[in-house]
Amino acid sequence: MAKGRLQIQVFKGENYTPVDKSKVTITSNTNTSAKNIVLNTDSSGLTQEIELDTPPIEYSMNPTDKIPYGLYDIKIEANTLKPQLIKGCQVMPDREALQNVTLSDAPNRQEVIIQIQPNVQVGKYPPKIPEAPEKPMEAGPSGFVVLPEPQVPQYIVVHAGAPDEAAPNYTLRFIDYIKNVCSSEIFSTWSDSTIRANALCIISFVLNRVYTEWYRGKGKNFTITNSTAFDQAFSYGRNIYKNISNIVDDVFTTYIKLPGRKQPLLTQFCDGKNVQCPGWLTQWGSKYLGDQGKTAPQIIKSFYGQEVQFATAQKVKGIPISYPGYPLGIGSKGIPVRTVQTYLNRISVAYTAIPKVAVTSVYNEETRKSVQEFQKIFSIPVTGVVDYGTWYRISDVYVAVTKIAELRGESSYDDGVFFPPIAYANRPIPYIDYPEE
Numbered sequence: 001m002a003k004g005r006l007q008i009q010v011f012k013g014e015n016y017t018p019v020d021k022s023k024v025t026i027t028s029n030t031n032t033s034a035k036n037i038v039l040n041t042d043s044s045g046l047t048q049e050i051e052l053d054t055p056p057i058e059y060s061m062n063p064t065d066k067i068p069y070g071l072y073d074i075k076i077e078a079n080t081l082k083p084q085l086i087k088g089c090q091v092m093p094d095r096e097a098l099q100n101v102t103l104s105d106a107p108n109r110q111e112v113i114i115q116i117q118p119n120v121q122v123g124k125y126p127p128k129i130p131e132a133p134e135k136p137m138e139a140g141p142s143g144f145v146v147l148p149e150p151q152v153p154q155y156i157v158v159h160a161g162a163p164d165e166a167a168p169n170y171t172l173r174f175i176d177y178i179k180n181v182c183s184s185e186i187f188s189t190w191s192d193s194t195i196r197a198n199a200l201c202i203i204s205f206v207l208n209r210v211y212t213e214w215y216r217g218k219g220k221n222f223t224i225t226n227s228t229a230f231d232q233a234f235s236y237g238r239n240i241y242k243n244i245s246n247i248v249d250d251v252f253t254t255y256i257k258l259p260g261r262k263q264p265l266l267t268q269f270c271d272g273k274n275v276q277c278p279g280w281l282t283q284w285g286s287k288y289l290g291d292q293g294k295t296a297p298q299i300i301k302s303f304y305g306q307e308v309q310f311a312t313a314q315k316v317k318g319i320p321i322s323y324p325g326y327p328l329g330i331g332s333k334g335i336p337v338r339t340v341q342t343y344l345n346r347i348s349v350a351y352t353a354i355p356k357v358a359v360t361s362v363y364n365e366e367t368r369k370s371v372q373e374f375q376k377i378f379s380i381p382v383t384g385v386v387d388y389g390t391w392y393r394i395s396d397v398y399v400a401v402t403k404i405a406e407l408r409g410e411s412s413y414d415d416g417v418f419f420p421p422i423a424y425a426n427r428p429i430p431y432i433d434y435p436e437e
Helices: 174-185 192-212 242-251 283-291 296-304 335-350 365-377 388-402
Strands: 002-012 023-028 037-040 050-054 070-077 084-091 096-103 112-115 155-159 169-173 254-257 309-312
Touching: 002 023, 002 070, 002 084, 023 050, 050 070, 070 096, 084 096, 096 242, 155 174, 169 174, 174 192, 174 242, 192 242, 192 254, 192 283, 192 296, 242 388, 283 296, 335 365, 335 388, 365 388
Parallel strands: 002 096, 084 112
Antiparallel strands: 002 050, 023 037, 023 070, 070 084, 155 169, 254 309
């Protein structure tokens, strides 16, 4: 047997509140003679990382009917919170699986059960119904397109079924949606360039849905569905993978477009094994191109044409201050450093393992250590440097723990379309007020 790794992080509610001393029991889904593993979470809601048995990595390197991941059930119990059972956590060989768990208050102790769906490459999913890759843009009630430029929403609403099917909606952070879809659609054992190419296609597809208000314009109360016949695979509550997470952190605002067009391209794709789709990316085809050393742009252009371009959405909705455009490290100075120091100090109220720092606007050794601890807690490469991915993760956690979105009157169900707040219409937006140097 090969080995994979698993780490679990437990939160209460949607504000990244860590749950310590919760009991986590891991049971093999396939080896009934294996002993249960019992872990406890620390002050950051994290269990230790453990090694688990998996099938050989070869099962994920070529199309096969064999399941290429180990399956594990995870039960989470914490005082005063509703217990949860996650069935079928997927652990890939030579990769680290990350299972985030969100618990709720327990007026009754009825267990919440989440069933993780099979990966697309080994499951039975309907093929994509072809659509025009560009959508006509209609003016809204004001006479203008609702979103003048593509932007990344803070939250997205996913319908767990076909568009006209009665099914629940799930609201989650946009970046978490992308990581979920990538982990559902492809294998984490594939090359970084292949994963990056697929992530860019997944991002472009959903940003097209956001930008064109494809379902909202049809009177639906969601952004996208989890039906592969219409959109992309999504399995509520599933585990993701650390390498996929890190790649998505780097590219989650980048999308594919045609020259002279604002609209993100509706980058449709198929597996290339059960379904062929000329002119679209095939997932196995992208895998083999990555094996040949092709870069993500080369892989994408080989499917969608050499003329396609890559653009970056200039705004990430719900984040108070955008990335300064350069990484921050030892010796950096100014307002961006002050922002990081201020944010981390506030986050450290909930995550006591993060050391507080003096807010000096100078990136010193103290700041580096605080950043490193944050990166460790949130499964980011521990560099001590605030790069693009680290900046937005710090910002996202800061917004969550301070509930800035709530104070600004933004509904957690706002997926990128602005609905004027009522209760807080005249309330000042709580941006950081920097004192004079």
